[in-house]
Amino acid sequence: MHITLRQLAVFTEVLKSGSTTQASVVLSLSQSAVSAALADLEGQLGVKVFDRVGKRLVINEHGRLLYPKALAMLEQVGEIEQLFCHGAAALRIAASSTIGNYILPEMIGRYWKGFLDSQLELNVSNSQDVIAAVADLRVDLGLIEGPYHTRELVTQPWLEDELVVFAAPDDPLTQLPLTLEALANAPWILREPGSGTREVLEQLLLVHMPQFQLVMELGNSEAIKHAVRHGIGISCLSRRVVDEQLISGALVELKVPLPPLMRTLYLIHHRQKHISNALERFLSYCTL
Incomplete structure (x- = not known):
């Protein structure tokens, strides 16, 4: 042959x-x-x-x-x-919205400072789209907001992330003793189905409030923050997403009567994907 x-x-x-x-x-x-x-x-x-x-x-x-x-x-x-060239291979990365918009930019910045000739393509979408891109070998690496187990993909824990429930500063819930019943009766604005944040939230919080009031689903965390700030309802996102607004007072954290809403973020790649030197080098920068 x-x-x-x-x-x-x-x-x-x-x-x-x-x-x-x-x-x-x-x-x-x-x-x-x-x-x-x-x-x-x-x-x-x-x-x-x-x-x-x-x-x-x-x-x-x-x-x-x-x-x-x-x-x-x-x-x-x-x-x-490329063994004897200074240029680095082009990488294709797919990340879910929270990771791609709020976590990866800092890491990519550090990576590029060390390898200015590198090329990197980053696609940001929800977790299900990222999983599909990795499964189809359209990208070299995926970063998602919840575990995913299948024979064709390798999944490994990456970072810990905390979800926080938040409201506008003048929301009545900020003045009341917070109970699960009060939370269930409040209007909720959530990420769309297929989002890693939505999936984890259903497992950690919404399971305790089977009759909660969903008034809006949005596919963008920034849109959710603005909707909450204007008094449409309350929501729950990664602390990394709302940290600036919580510090400035534009949004207020609601202390949920449950253990901290912690989740693990994951790296995924196709089981038959060759892990190149360039990809290994990028992964070494994927820490906080």
Whole structure:
């Protein structure tokens, strides 16, 4: 068997691009050369890696098995090419909203000061979207706000984070002895389903208030803070998200009659993802 790096590069690019035509443009090859390389690869393997549906190529079970290994091989070759260069590999990171907006910027700043030639792409979305991106190998690393266990992903604890319930300074709850009944009767503004914050909040707090009043769901923590500040309701977010407003007095923490609402943040990567030197270097900066 003599599988070539070009054949693997053609395979991965056809998968990403969706067609031999687009792959030929990206790889600066003729379409016939791309088709020939793909046919040679399938001949070497003895199986088809794409199903032909009309003029479309649709990845099959053999292609899905090959893709992460081909990607890892090409990344390792890229590292060999960079061994004697000062430039760093480009990293693709996906993070849930709280992490991407309020925790990672400081870490990325420290990382870039040490490696000015580095390239880093950061995508911020909710935890379910981050998990999907890691599972599909669209990113090198994911950072999420709750545990996620599946055979194809490696999940490891990262940081501890505290959630706090908060209200506007003139909210009546700030003047009352706070009970779970009073909290359940208050109007709540929460993150959307699929958010890591929402998922953990349901496990730690809302389970004690099965009849709580949900008046609004928002997909953005900043929007929630503004809604609470204008008296629409109360909410619960990471202390890191509301710390400045609590210090300034724009928002007031409500002391919940429960143990501290603590959660663990997690790092995730695909089990078959090659952990490059650049990624290991970035991870060394992911501490507070």
